[in-house]
Amino acid sequence: MKKILTLILAAAMLTGCIALASCGKTEEKVLNVYTNAGFAPYEYLDENGKVVGVDIDVVNYIGEKLGYKVIISDIDFDAILNEVAKDKFAVGAAGMSKKAERDEIALASDVYATSVQYIIAPTGTFEGEQVALADAVAYIAASGIKSIGVQKGTTGADLVGGAIEGTEAKTIEYSNAIIASQDIGSSVGAVVIDKMPAESICKDNENLQCWALDAEMESYVMYFNKDNADLVKQVNDVLKQMIADGLIDQYTVKHSS
Numbered sequence: 001m002k003k004i005l006t007l008i009l010a011a012a013m014l015t016g017c018i019a020l021a022s023c024g025k026t027e028e029k030v031l032n033v034y035t036n037a038g039f040a041p042y043e044y045l046d047e048n049g050k051v052v053g054v055d056i057d058v059v060n061y062i063g064e065k066l067g068y069k070v071i072i073s074d075i076d077f078d079a080i081l082n083e084v085a086k087d088k089f090a091v092g093a094a095g096m097s098k099k100a101e102r103d104e105i106a107l108a109s110d111v112y113a114t115s116v117q118y119i120i121a122p123t124g125t126f127e128g129e130q131v132a133l134a135d136a137v138a139y140i141a142a143s144g145i146k147s148i149g150v151q152k153g154t155t156g157a158d159l160v161g162g163a164i165e166g167t168e169a170k171t172i173e174y175s176n177a178i179i180a181s182q183d184i185g186s187s188v189g190a191v192v193i194d195k196m197p198a199e200s201i202c203k204d205n206e207n208l209q210c211w212a213l214d215a216e217m218e219s220y221v222m223y224f225n226k227d228n229a230d231l232v233k234q235v236n237d238v239l240k241q242m243i244a245d246g247l248i249d250q251y252t253v254k255h256s257s
């Protein structure tokens with residue numbers, strides 16, 4: 001009888017420990033970070049296939065400051081906000097431009113960087129350093145290829161989608177701008193993507209050149225779950241400090257070289 005009682009007691013202690021997730025130790029907090037690599041310098045794959053970049057450094061720093069274990073998932077760009085909406089401790093960190101439709105699904109952090117849309121085309125396609133989007137579209141519409149490559153679900157896709165209306169030009173949506181740019185000269189005449197990722201692609205390919213478009217400036221934010229305003233507040237405090245200390249600039253230089 002005593003033996004049975006001891007056994008029951010031991011079992012109870014064991015399950016108690018399991019229920020508490022760990023005996024004595026405090027449970028580890030996890031922050032699930034969703035990104036889409038192929039967008040250097042913000043997120044890209046290093047030579048070992050690991051996701052690295054400015055956004056990754058930023059979330060790792062925030063995780064360390066706020067006591068979260070950071071788990072990075074590389075998923076389709078247009079799937080990021082769905083994941084964020086499902087999980088209180090999820091964040092989209094993917095050079096995401098702040099925009100009204102996204103604000104309906106998720107909670108934006110403070111702005112940590114700005115950008116503008118660029119167009120990538122064969123070297124010498126346009127003159128000067130900036131091109132009017134309408135001129136670029138007219139050029140493509142009049143060319144043999146007639147299509148512009150964009151990354152699915154991005155602000156670049158929205159922008160080009162609006163500009164081609166009523167013209168003969170079409171868009172082709174790709175999973176990322178690197179893959180899209182490999183089709184320049186075959187399926188697409190040009191690719192539209194944010195400034196720094198465009199410059200990174202042009203730097204890696206001497207047959208391609210980048211031009212700024214006459215588009216509005218975009219502001220990068222991280223998108224959090226709507227039910228976690230507390231976390232966003234804490235993150236914004238860390239972000240403020242990081243910006244003041246020049247850390248984000250430092251990461252940007254580090255991942256652009």
Ligand code: ARG
Nearest residue numbers: 036039094095096097154155
């Ligand atoms: N800034 C653009 C947007 O928010 C493009 C972001 C693409 N990001 C990425 N990691 N692939 O729509």
